[in-house]
Amino acid sequence: MRRGLSGNPRSIAMHPSFVSRPFGSEQGRFLALDLGGTNVRATLVELGGKHDVRVLDHRSFRLASTSGSTDDLFGPVADFLMSVLTEHGADGMGYIFAFPVNQSGIRSGRLTKWTKEFAFDGVEGQDVVVLMERAIRDRMDRDGDFRIRALANDTVGVLAAGAYLDPRCDMGLIVGTGANLAVAVPNDMIVRRDLPASVGNTSEMIFNMECGNFDGVDSIQTDVDRKLDAESDTSGQLMEKMIAGRYLGEVARLRVLEAESKGEGFEGWVGEGGDFSAPYSFTTEQLSDIIFDDSDDLTATAMELGRLGVATTTTDERRHLKEICVSVARRSAGIVAESIVATATYIDPGLNDEHMVAVDGSVFRGIPGYREEVERGLALTLGEGADRIQVCYLRDGSGLGAAVVAAVTASSRMEGG
Numbered sequence: 001m002r003r004g005l006s007g008n009p010r011s012i013a014m015h016p017s018f019v020s021r022p023f024g025s026e027q028g029r030f031l032a033l034d035l036g037g038t039n040v041r042a043t044l045v046e047l048g049g050k051h052d053v054r055v056l057d058h059r060s061f062r063l064a065s066t067s068g069s070t071d072d073l074f075g076p077v078a079d080f081l082m083s084v085l086t087e088h089g090a091d092g093m094g095y096i097f098a099f100p101v102n103q104s105g106i107r108s109g110r111l112t113k114w115t116k117e118f119a120f121d122g123v124e125g126q127d128v129v130v131l132m133e134r135a136i137r138d139r140m141d142r143d144g145d146f147r148i149r150a151l152a153n154d155t156v157g158v159l160a161a162g163a164y165l166d167p168r169c170d171m172g173l174i175v176g177t178g179a180n181l182a183v184a185v186p187n188d189m190i191v192r193r194d195l196p197a198s199v200g201n202t203s204e205m206i207f208n209m210e211c212g213n214f215d216g217v218d219s220i221q222t223d224v225d226r227k228l229d230a231e232s233d234t235s236g237q238l239m240e241k242m243i244a245g246r247y248l249g250e251v252a253r254l255r256v257l258e259a260e261s262k263g264e265g266f267e268g269w270v271g272e273g274g275d276f277s278a279p280y281s282f283t284t285e286q287l288s289d290i291i292f293d294d295s296d297d298l299t300a301t302a303m304e305l306g307r308l309g310v311a312t313t314t315t316d317e318r319r320h321l322k323e324i325c326v327s328v329a330r331r332s333a334g335i336v337a338e339s340i341v342a343t344a345t346y347i348d349p350g351l352n353d354e355h356m357v358a359v360d361g362s363v364f365r366g367i368p369g370y371r372e373e374v375e376r377g378l379a380l381t382l383g384e385g386a387d388r389i390q391v392c393y394l395r396d397g398s399g400l401g402a403a404v405v406a407a408v409t410a411s412s413r414m415e416g417g
């Protein structure tokens with residue numbers, strides 16, 4: 001983190017967001033676009049100015065693919081957005097682009113690399129605001145003008161939304177398809193000197209850590225992790241590959257394959273014809289469902305496996321599979337807890353202040369017992385100090401946050417900032 005904040009990042013980039021946390025007094029009606037996976041969302045948000053937020057409209061659509069040309073990505077998103085824009089007026093739009101973007105200002109930034117197995121051509125190295133605005137303008141009347149007010153990572157969004165609702169919030173965490181953290185850093189800890197003052201509160205800046213890319217986890221990688229990484233289309237992201245929804249099902253599936261090859265059961269599961277043998281055929285949702293199944297002989301698990309073409313299984317095998325799923329999920333939650341601890345104690349080594357992490361994401365929300373495991377991890381590492389860190393789930397926090405970041409930008413312009 002220190003290296004990142006001094007402008008010499010290694011595996012944790014610490015990308016500046018150019019914005020601070022909100023004051024909670026920002027007002028107005030803002031549109032939020034949240035693009036970070038196949039489920040693209042638009043939310044119209046009314047900020048009341050007293051730490052209160054109302055969602056006026058929320059829509060989503062699914063991208064057909066995670067690869068293709070630049071137009072295959074920005075075209076459908078712009079079509080979707082146009083349908084929302086023609087219906088609603090707003091004071092501005094905030095844009096969440098939930099991939100590693102090296103921002104050069106509040107409304108510009110280049111994609112450094114795709115993550116989460118996304119792979120659209122011609123986007124890496126490009127300014128994702130320019131690409132989005134161009135696609136929207138192409139769909140407007142000839143003299144139509146459209147400007148995105150603010151660009152932010154989804155972790156920055158969830159942090160901004162959390163802080164709008166509760167000023168103690170100083171970290172934003174996503175554990176969904178991908179995994180990453182953002183943190184509000186006081187100016188005296190920002191070693192690099194090339195950054196302008198933040199929009200909003202000039203005494204701090206939020207940083208998108210991009211800690212899913214942390215490679216210090218190589219010492220705890222298993223053979224399965226190394227295999228998953230070698231076969232992945234996304235480079236790096238070693239920690240994310242142990243934590244995030246894009247990968248957990250596959251980690252469990254590879255662990256089953258490994259056990260089978262060692263003669264530890266699962267005979268016939270990976271044979272030809274069954275879906276279980278195909279990469280990524282076992283999803284993180286299925287892993288969740290199996291953890292959720294607490295029947296004695298794991299009947300729901302047997303049905304789930306039947307759907308994957310694994311027709312005959314023994315109760316012992318199903319129990320073994322459940323143990324694998326539980327341990328994969330538990331490890332993910334444990335690493336998330338350690339990441340929170342590392343971040344909180346970096347900005348406040350003695351944990352003298354109260355901290356709050358706002359969290360969004362399907363893994364945190366969806367895997368049974370996940371949240372408790374994160375809390376257990378905090379308590380294991382910090383003992384009573386864990387009381388200083390609250391972890392709060394904030395549904396659609398990143399979308400709300402896009403609106404909040406746009407509002408911070410708008411009100412600082414009004415004040416001439």
Ligand code: GLC
Binds near residue numbers: 036101176212
């Ligand atoms: C991936 C992206 C990161 C994002 C995270 C959660 O790690 O690189 O930018 O915040 O997923 O969506």
